[in-house]
Amino acid sequence: MKYIVATVDExxxxxxxxxxxxxxxxxxxxxxxxxxxxLNRCPHQxxxxxxxxxxxxxxxxxxxEYYYSRAGEIVRCPWHGWEYDLRTGQSWFDPGKVIVRRYxxxxxxxxEGLAKGPxxxxxxxxxxxxxxVVVEIGR
Ligand code: FES
Numbered sequence: 001m002k003y004i005v006a007t008v009d010e011x012x013x014x015x016x017x018x019x020x021x022x023x024x025x026x027x028x029x030x031x032x033x034x035x036x037x038x039l040n041r042c043p044h045q046x047x048x049x050x051x052x053x054x055x056x057x058x059x060x061x062x063x064x065e066y067y068y069s070r071a072g073e074i075v076r077c078p079w080h081g082w083e084y085d086l087r088t089g090q091s092w093f094d095p096g097k098v099i100v101r102r103y104x105x106x107x108x109x110x111x112e113g114l115a116k117g118p119x120x121x122x123x124x125x126x127x128x129x130x131x132x133v134v135v136e137i138g139r
Pocket of ligand 1: 042043044045046047077078079080081082
């Protein structure tokens with residue numbers, strides 16, 4: 001099922017919106033114009049993961065050399081600092097075992113009938129002038 005969770009304007013670059021979809025709390029992030037969605041529940045002890053700070057990677061190839069990459073693509077849980085990749089849901093320390101649920105996100109233009117068909121709009125009316133952020137929840 002696909003859920004309309006926001007207008008594009010509601011999640012500007014570098015921001016996020018926490019939404020309730022079908023009984024789940026989900027964080028939808030806009031990182032450089034790409035959208036990512038993760039379950040707002042940390043696998044460690046259930047903390048509100050998507051309220052945490054985001055950052056990237058600082059790497060070094062040697063003394064005095066460093067580069068920063070993937071800005072904003074890593075979220076740190078506000079409770080104990082476990083870190084997760086927004087792109088994959090994998091944890092940083094044990095990516096093979098500790099993974100947070102992620103969801104597909106798409107931007108769709110408003111059109112007549114958008115809130116029907118495969119889409120569910122629970123919170124607001126849909127207009128043809130807007131673009132919408134849609135999260136897909138599998139069963
Ligand atoms: S609950 Fe998220 S790091 Fe502990």
